[in-house]
Amino acid sequence: MKYSVKISLLFLVIVIASCTTEKSTDRAMSKSESVFPKGEKIDSPNFAGTVWLQMMGANDSTLHARFGNVTFEPKARTNWHSHPGGQVLFITEGKGYYQALGQPARLLKKGDVVEIPRNVVHWHGATPDSEFAHIAVSLNTDDGxxxxxxxxxxxxxxxxxDNK
Incomplete structure (x- = not known):
């Protein structure tokens, strides 16, 4: 029950954050511009290619979750990794892949949601021909x-x- 409530609350926060009251004349917005900030370029050995991250929400949240907007240039991706508390990805732009270890990769596109159970080894990133962005929600962060x-x-x- 706690897990469902956390997911529902986080989804609500994301939906509310994506709403804007600005008039279109106040802000020129290109067709491909995301409602979420692209953030800062990541300099980490845990990613291949160019990746940007914009953390969102309070770092000391009582929700025991962290979330941020992650944007990958074409071909960029995470390393294989897992999350002790699980993870949810809300795809917001472009095309990308998600693959759990030992499973075929899934092609992802805007509007897709990926629920990743606790401790499942996986990776995610952009296709060779498309930038890719998602809101990554790390759950139960008190577990690590x-x-x-x-x-x-x-x-x-x-x-x-080659197979897609």
Whole structure:
């Protein structure tokens, strides 16, 4: 029950945050511009390619969850990793992949949602020809942060993109 309430509350926060009261004349908005800030470029060995991150919400939240907007340039991706508390991805722009270890990769597009159970080893990132953005929600963060394993090898990545 607690898990469903947390997901519902986080989804509500994301929906409310995406609403804007600005008039279109107040802000020129291109067709591909996201309602969420792109954030800062990540400099981390846990990602391949260029990735930006904009954390959202309070760091000391009583929700025991952290969430942020993650934007990947084409071909960029996370390393294989897991989350002790689980994770949810809300796809907001572009095309990308999600793959759980030992499973076929899934092609993702705007509007898709991925629910990742606790401790499932996986990766996610952009297709070779599209930028990709999602709101990543790490759940039950009191159980610990991401556990990084290893890079997604070029052969693994391109085998997927060749089959899609």
């Amino acid at each position: 942060g991401a556990v990084w394993i290893r890079p997604v090898m070029e052969e693994e990545y391109y085998k997927i993109s």
